[in-house]
Amino acid sequence: MIDLYHPSNWKYTSPEKEGFHAVITPDNSACLVTWIFRLNLLKGNSYTLSDEKLELNGLVFDGNVKLIHDGEVSNLNKLDSFYLPAGVNVEIIAGEDCSIYFGGSFCEGKGKFFTRKFNLTLPLGDIHQIHGVPPYKREVFMTIAQEDEGSRLICGITLGDPGLWTSWPPHQHTKDLEEAYCYFDIPRPKSAFHMCSRKSGKFEFVHPVSTGDCIIVPEGYHPTCGMPGVKSCYFWVMAAHSPDRRRYDLAVNDPAFA
Numbered sequence: 001m002i003d004l005y006h007p008s009n010w011k012y013t014s015p016e017k018e019g020f021h022a023v024i025t026p027d028n029s030a031c032l033v034t035w036i037f038r039l040n041l042l043k044g045n046s047y048t049l050s051d052e053k054l055e056l057n058g059l060v061f062d063g064n065v066k067l068i069h070d071g072e073v074s075n076l077n078k079l080d081s082f083y084l085p086a087g088v089n090v091e092i093i094a095g096e097d098c099s100i101y102f103g104g105s106f107c108e109g110k111g112k113f114f115t116r117k118f119n120l121t122l123p124l125g126d127i128h129q130i131h132g133v134p135p136y137k138r139e140v141f142m143t144i145a146q147e148d149e150g151s152r153l154i155c156g157i158t159l160g161d162p163g164l165w166t167s168w169p170p171h172q173h174t175k176d177l178e179e180a181y182c183y184f185d186i187p188r189p190k191s192a193f194h195m196c197s198r199k200s201g202k203f204e205f206v207h208p209v210s211t212g213d214c215i216i217v218p219e220g221y222h223p224t225c226g227m228p229g230v231k232s233c234y235f236w237v238m239a240a241h242s243p244d245r246r247r248y249d250l251a252v253n254d255p256a257f258a
Contacts, residue, residue, distance in 0.1 A: 004028075004029055004030045005030045005218070006205075007196035007197065007198070007204045007205035007220070008205045009030075010029075010030070010196055010205075010207070010215055010216045010217070010218075011194075011207045011209070011213060011214070011215050012024050012028075012029070012036070012213070012214045012215075012216070013212055013213050013214070014036075014038040014101075014182070014212045014213070014214055015038065015040070016040060016099075016212060017040065018040045018041060018042055018045070019039070019040060020037060020038075020039045020047060020049070021037060021038045021039075021040075022035070022036075022037055023036040023037060023038055023214055024036035024180060024214060024216055029216050029218070030216065030218040030219075031178050031180070031216050031218050031239075032178065032218075032241065033105050033106060033152060033178055033239045033240070033241055034103070034104075034105060034178045034179075034180055034216065034218075034237065034239040035054060035102075035103070035104035035105065036101065036102065036103060036104070036180050036182060036214050036237065037056075037101070037102040037104065038099065038100065038101055038102070038212075039058075039092065039099070039100045039102065040097075040098070040099050041063075041065070041092065041093075041094035041097070041098050041099075042094060042097055043094050043095070043096045043097050044093075044094060045093075045094050046091055046092060046093040046094070047091075047092045048089060048090070048091050048092075049084065049089070049090050049091075049092060050084075050087065050088060050089040050090070051084075051086055051087075051104065052086055052087055053086055053106060053107060054086055054104040054105060054106065054107055055083070055084065055085050055086055055104065055105060055106075055107040055110075055111055055150060055151050055152070055153055056083070056084045056102045056103070056104045057081060057082075057083050057084075057102065057103045057104075057143055057144045057153050057155045057237070058081060058082050058083075058084070058100050058101070058102045059079065059080075059081045059100060059101045059102075059143055059155075059157065059182075059235045060076050060077065060078055060079065060080050060081070060098060060099075060100050061078065061079065061099055061100065061101055061182075061184040061185075061211075061235065062078060062097075062098055062099040062184070063078065063094065063095070063096045063097050063098025063099065064076060064077045064078065064094075064095040064096055064098060065092050065093060065094055065095055065098050065100070066092075066093040066095060067082060067090050067091070067092055067093075067115065068090065068091040068093070069088075069089070069090045069091075069113050070113070074115045075095070076115060076117075077117075077118075078118075079118035079141075079157060080115065080116065080117050080118050081115070081116050081118070081143035081144075081155075082113070082114065082115040082116070083111060083112075083113060083114050083115075083116075083143075083144050083148070083150065084113055085107055085109075085110070085111040085112065085113065085150075085151075086107035086109075087107075088113055090113065101182045101184075101214075101235050103153060103155050103180065103182075103235070103237030103239070104153075104237075104239075105151065105152040105153050105239035105240070106151065106152055107151045107152075108151035108152070108243050109151070110149055110150055110151045110243075111148075111149045111150045111151060112149065114148075116143055116144075118141060118157070119141075120139065120141065126142065126145050126146075126147045127141065127142045127145060128140075128141055128142075129141075129142070132165075132166075132168060134161070134164065135161075135164045135165055136164060136165035136166065136168035136169075137160075137161055137164070138158050138159060138160045138161070138166040138167075138232075139158070139159045140156050140157065140158050140159075141156055141157045141159075142154075142155070142156040143155045143156050143157065143235070144156075145248075146246065146247060146248045150246070151243055151246070152239050152240040152243055152246055153237065153238070153239055153240075153246075154177075154238045154240075154246060154247075154248055155235065155236065155237045155238065156235075156236055157233075157234070157235055157236075158232070158233070158234055158236060159231060159233050160192075160224070160225075160226055160231050160232035160233065161226075161231065162226060162228070162229050162230060162231050163225075163226050163227065163228040163229055163230065164225065164226060164232075165223060165224065165225045165232075166223070166224050166225075166232045167222055167223045167224055168223045168257075169223070169253045169254060169257045169258070170195070170197070170221035170222070170223045170253070170254040170257055171221060171222075171251040171252060171253045171254065172219065172220050172221050172222075172251070172252055172254070173238075173250045173251050173252065174218075174219040174220060175241075175250075176240060176241060176242075176245040176247070176250045177238045177239065177240050177241065177245065177250060178216070178217065178218050178238070178239050178241070179216075179217040179222070179236060179237065179238045179239075180214055180215065180216050180217065180236070180237045181194060181209075181214065181215045181217070181222070181224070181234040181235075181236050182213075182214045182234055182235040182236070182237070183209045183210060183211060183212070183213045183214070183215075183232075183233065183234045184211050184212075184233055184234065184235065185211060185231065185233040186209065186210045186211050186226075186230060186231075186232075186233060187210065187211055188210045188211070189210075190210060190227065190229075190230050191208040191209055191210050191227055191230065192208075192209050192210075192224055192225060192226040192227065192230055192231075192232040192233075193206050193207070193208055193209070193224065193225050193226075193227070194206070194207045194209050194215045194222065194224045195221070195222065195223050195224065195225075196215070196217070196220060196221075196222060197220050197221045197222075198219055198220035198221075199220075200221075200254050200255060200256045201254065201256030201257070202256075204220075209224075209234075221254050
């Protein structure tokens with residue numbers, strides 16, 4: 001029997017075939033409040049998305065799409081994103097072959113549909129951030145920030161520097177938040193490496209990850225590193241166990257690496 005709580009079983013590879021796919025759910029993982037989906041569409045095809053219980057944050061990580069919501073049209077390119085509260089519909093039409101990651105969690109009746117254009121020229125602040133210093137500097141762009149209205153989700157994009165670390169020093173937010181990392185722009189056979197550990201000062205398991213791979217963080221520490229020349233690039237999804245813990249400042253660094 002598979003031990004879903006052991007870090008060796010925290011990697012999920014998302015399907016590349018066309019359609020809407022549930023990748024990570026509380027039924028197939030150690031997560032309690034986190035869902036990850038992937039939508040693949042061929043050029044010209046469409047999909048109508050809605051969920052009665054989940055809020056969803058979608059990231060276009062390949063291609064481009066047109067969204068139709070409440071009669072309004074939005075055009076999203078690669079690394080643009082959108083937020084969809086429960087019970088709300090959006091039609092997604094592929095402008096070219098495309099893939100979208102979705103993070104989801106329980107909706108508490110908060111939030112409104114919005115889109116966000118990826119823009120690293122924004123001044124540093126709530127949406128565009130720089131974390132760490134070399135050799136663990138990374139650029140972060142929030143797709144749904146703590147300051148945005150929502151129920152349990154805080155999500156964003158992290159772009160590391162080639163061959164270097166992200167999410168360092170190792171940190172955990174086990175009591176308050178689950179997390180999933182959904183990797184992109186790392187074509188096989190290139191890879192980054194995602195370290196998982198529930199124990200201070202130790203890496204229990206290391207997963208090589210490429211585009212399409214997703215790693216859950218139901219608990220414990222979770223730094224990443226790219227192989228030489230490879231940026232560790234991922235869409236991260238944090239889901240709060242309780243709506244009042246939907247905060248970005250709850251991480252506790254591993255004292256062994258202080």
